[in-house]
Amino acid sequence: MTPIKFVGIWIIQFISFFIIFSVSYILLPEVYLFHLYSDSVSFITESDWDALYMISMMVASVLINAVLIYATVLIAK
Numbered sequence: 281m282t283p284i285k286f287v288g289i290w291i292i293q294f295i296s297f298f299i300i301f302s303v304s305y306i307l308l309p310e311v312y313l314f315h316l317y318s319d320s321v322s323f324i325t326e327s328d329w330d331a332l333y334m335i336s337m338m339v340a341s342v343l344i345n346a347v348l349i350y351a352t353v354l355i356a357k
Contacts, residue, residue, distance in 0.1 A: 293349060300348070301341040308337075 310333060317332075318324050324332075 293345065296348060297341055297345045300344050301337060304341060304344075305337055 313333070314324075314329055317329070
């Protein structure tokens with residue numbers, strides 16, 4: 281495989297991650313999740329919540345993207 285194909289594949293994978301992350305960030309109700317989480321663990325600062333929420337969103341997006349890429353490769357074969 282040529283280097284340009286590797287770069288193209290990487291760009292497509294990054295764009296799919298970005299779309300998944302953006303859509304999930306728009307659709308998930310952050311304020312509702314904050315209240316739900318803070319009710320169960322009592323007090324949480326906004327900076328701690330932002331870090332927790334962002335890491336959770338990124339990990340979920342990476343996992344969804346990995347499953348999507350895996351399914352696409354299986355279908356392509």
